[in-house]
Amino acid sequence: MSMTTPVAVQAVAPTVVRRGRPGLRRSGVATLVTYLVLIGLAVIYIFPFLINVVTMVKTDADAAANPLSLIPDPWSWGALHRLFLNSDFPTWFKNSVIITLFVTAGRVFFDSLAGYALARLPFRGRRVIFGSLVAVMAVPSVVLLIPKFLVINQLGMFNSYSGLIIPLLADAAGVFIMKNFFESIPVSVEEAARIDGAGPFRVFWSIVLPMATPAVVTIVILSFQGSWNELGHFIVAANDPSLTPLTKGVAQLASGALSAGSQYPVKLAAGALMTIPVAVVFFIFQRRIMNAAGGAVKE
Amino acid sequence: MSTGTVTTTPDVKARRHHGGVNRRDATAGWLFTAPVIILLGLFLLVPVLLALWVSVSDWTGRGSPLSSGVNFVGLENYRSLVAGGLTTSDFGIALKNNLWYVVLVVPIQTMLAMVLALLVNRENVKGRGVFRTAYYFPSVTSTVAITVLWLFLFSTTGAINKLIAFFGGTGPNWFNDPSAIFHFGATTTPTALSGSFLGVTWWDWIGGPSVAMTAIMAMAIFTTSGTFMLLFLAALQNLSPEVDEAAEVDGATGFQRWWYVTLPQLRPTVFTVVTLGLIGCWQVFDQIYTATQGGPAKTTLTPAYLSYATSFGSQNWGVGAAIAFVLFFIIIVFTLIPRWFLRERKPRQFTIGKATS
Numbered sequence: 334m335s336m337t338t339p340v341a342v343q344a345v346a347p348t349v350v351r352r353g354r355p356g357l358r359r360s361g362v363a364t365l366v367t368y369l370v371l372i373g374l375a376v377i378y379i380f381p382f383l384i385n386v387v388t389m390v391k392t393d394a395d396a397a398a399n400p401l402s403l404i405p406d407p408w409s410w411g412a413l414h415r416l417f418l419n420s421d422f423p424t425w426f427k428n429s430v431i432i433t434l435f436v437t438a439g440r441v442f443f444d445s446l447a448g449y450a451l452a453r454l455p456f457r458g459r460r461v462i463f464g465s466l467v468a469v470m471a472v473p474s475v476v477l478l479i480p481k482f483l484v485i486n487q488l489g490m491f492n493s494y495s496g497l498i499i500p501l502l503a504d505a506a507g508v509f510i511m512k513n514f515f516e517s518i519p520v521s522v523e524e525a526a527r528i529d530g531a532g533p534f535r536v537f538w539s540i541v542l543p544m545a546t547p548a549v550v551t552i553v554i555l556s557f558q559g560s561w562n563e564l565g566h567f568i569v570a571a572n573d574p575s576l577t578p579l580t581k582g583v584a585q586l587a588s589g590a591l592s593a594g595s596q597y598p599v600k601l602a603a604g605a606l607m608t609i610p611v612a613v614v615f616f617i618f619q620r621r622i623m624n625a626a627g628g629a630v631k632e
Numbered sequence: 633m634s635t636g637t638v639t640t641t642p643d644v645k646a647r648r649h650h651g652g653v654n655r656r657d658a659t660a661g662w663l664f665t666a667p668v669i670i671l672l673g674l675f676l677l678v679p680v681l682l683a684l685w686v687s688v689s690d691w692t693g694r695g696s697p698l699s700s701g702v703n704f705v706g707l708e709n710y711r712s713l714v715a716g717g718l719t720t721s722d723f724g725i726a727l728k729n730n731l732w733y734v735v736l737v738v739p740i741q742t743m744l745a746m747v748l749a750l751l752v753n754r755e756n757v758k759g760r761g762v763f764r765t766a767y768y769f770p771s772v773t774s775t776v777a778i779t780v781l782w783l784f785l786f787s788t789t790g791a792i793n794k795l796i797a798f799f800g801g802t803g804p805n806w807f808n809d810p811s812a813i814f815h816f817g818a819t820t821t822p823t824a825l826s827g828s829f830l831g832v833t834w835w836d837w838i839g840g841p842s843v844a845m846t847a848i849m850a851m852a853i854f855t856t857s858g859t860f861m862l863l864f865l866a867a868l869q870n871l872s873p874e875v876d877e878a879a880e881v882d883g884a885t886g887f888q889r890w891w892y893v894t895l896p897q898l899r900p901t902v903f904t905v906v907t908l909g910l911i912g913c914w915q916v917f918d919q920i921y922t923a924t925q926g927g928p929a930k931t932t933l934t935p936a937y938l939s940y941a942t943s944f945g946s947q948n949w950g951v952g953a954a955i956a957f958v959l960f961f962i963i964i965v966f967t968l969i970p971r972w973f974l975r976e977r978k979p980r981q982f983t984i985g986k987a988t989s
Contacts, residue, residue, distance in 0.1 A: 364756060371751055375766040382769065385647055385781050400784070400791040446666040455654065456661030462669065468964075469676050470911060476956035479686065480679035483697065500675035503668040506908065510863075513900065533660035547866050555859070562774040564918045565940075577647045580718055580776045584922045588778050604777030611772045613700055616765075617807070 337392050386431060389413065389602040396597045411423075412598035422603060424575060425582035427491025432497050432612065436560035439502035441552050445545065447503075447539050453523070463512070467537055470505040474565055482569040496570045499576070501560055507552050514548035515541065550618050561607075579607040641659045663764040687953035693943075709954040714830065719951060721831025725930050726938040726955075728832055730914060733849055733934070734966070738909045741853050745905060746898075748911045750890070752861070753868045764865070771858035778855055783807065784792045786847045812839030813846055822937035825911030830845055842931030848919050856912065860905045867901040868894070899974055906970040914963045 793803030943952030
């Protein structure tokens with residue numbers, strides 16, 4: 334190309350020189366500093382959770398006296414015992430699993446479908462839809478607490494799984510993320526398939542979606558977390574104790590137990606146990622986040 | 633490029649083909665977006681309109697807000713937010729608390745997320761996956777679980793104060809300490825700052841968050857930086873390494889490569905992260921609901937929680953809805969800020985174009 338700048342040409346020779354020893358030594362120190370920073374940060378991010386797990390098997394007195402200790406003295410299964418035998422914890426857990434599975438599957442499908450349409454398919458009203466999505470993202474969820482209850486009640490979905498699940502099935506932020514990702518993929522691959530006569534859904538399902546693995550993984554993780562974390566919606570969508578999911582249950586446990594002394598081991602045990610499923614999902618997808626993000630369509 | 637491909641086929645055929653694709657695309661476009669539109673319409677738009685009506689009505693929470701006994705009261709509920717009295721000062725305090733929360737949390741979490749992503753993305757670092765897992769892990773946990781942990785860590789005899797004591801200091805009584813951090817222990821209001829806005833003195837406006845709120849802010853940064861790190865990582869891994877390599881060959885330092893090569897390419901992601909951060913930070917609710925219920929001395933009260941408490945607690949549904957809509961408006965204004973700051977500027981765009989060619 335005639336546009337090649339002189340700078341780029343000049344730079345070829347110095348490359349060889351840069352491989353020399355001074356560069357190596359400098360990068361050695363830099364690498365050491367990088368590792369120290371990485372490890373220091375990792376300790377800050379992980380140590381609180383080690384404390385959480387260990388405190389599950391401490392007595393109340395030990396938890397108050399030695400909050401930093403990672404060795405229970407004495408070991409006590411009292412907190413776990415109370416949680417499983419004298420509370421509704423198992424029911425909360427079951428409800429959270431049901432809700433989260435449905436919500437995650439729905440969001441991955443609906444968000445990517447809409448994100449693809451907004452990124453690629455030219456149709457009248459696309460800009461309006463996208464504009465409203467951005468506006469919808471700005472709606473404070475707290476604005477919706479009261480009226481959402483009214484709508485759910487009106488539709489006869491109060492105190493049912495459908496009331497807990499269906500309103501969470503689509504989220505604007507997910508559509509936003511998928512649209513951004515689809516726009517970053519080169520159009521060339523799709524165009525080849527379209528010229529061969531593949532329909533929009535076929536192109537989306539068999540060509541574009543498989544290439545969007547990193548973004549889909551992001552959506553899966555965010556949806557799983559989002560529905561597992563959800564609190565406000567569950568407060569207004571049901572009041573039947575048999576339909577209470579973990580967040581609402583543990584929040585009630587936390588505030589209820591506060592009045593009868595701190596009882597941190599029971600609360601921390603509930604918190605740690607409700608973290609396990611999302612942690613497992615994260616560890617399953619972790620590999621794919623690392624590997625798949627790189628080279629979907631380089632050529 | 634795309635037009636080039638089309639023109640290689642015979643003219644007539646291409647035109648007919650094109651027309652068919654367009655109509656099919658239009659139908660598909662609406663079909664693909666229909667589920668999201670219907671769901672969001674039914675559970676977002678309809679409720680918002682209902683809430684809008686409640687905010688200009690005297691609905692007391694009994695029966696349907698659309699029933700004939702409910703009256704239109706104009707902007708009465710909104711006026712009570714600025715007219716003085718307890719409602720106004722509560723609203724002012726909540727705004728002040730949340731404003732400091734946004735001003736401190738959004739920049740810190742965005743920068744931290746980018747630093748984490750850049751560190752983890754370095755090619756010569758071994759065990760990148762382990763570090764990535766470590767930083768993302770807090771984002772996995774639910775707010776309720778983290779809040780319970782945080783109450784324990786920041787309790788009077790908790791882990792944080794044990795650490796502070798280890799270094800010879802005395803930790804505060806975190807979640808029960810209402811003193812403003814930028815007052816530095818001063819308790820009397822200087823006369824120069826005794827004027828007030830929305831029932832809150834200027835002295836309190838500039839005081840910064842309370843010690844209790846600081847603990848909650850630390851929790852927000854702790855739990856969100858990992859999520860945003862993932863967004864930055866996805867973007868970094870989609871950048872072509874050639875540009876960065878070219879800059880390195882040209883002798884650019886690490887900082888220069890980050891500032892002139894990586895950062896401009898990350899602009900869309902920075903925009904996404906800052907926008908999502910602003911939206912999230914103005915809706916602090918779960919932590920307050922679980923941990924402090926607005927206390928101590930209302931220093932962790934946020935507009936989101938105040939709206940909830942005013943409606944469900946005080947049964948003052950009209951005012952609660954009005955607060956929610958003012959909050960809605962604030963969020964819209966704040967999301968326009970990154971749009972303005974991060975807009976494409978002509979000269980810089982030209983520079984990038986030259987560097988990549």
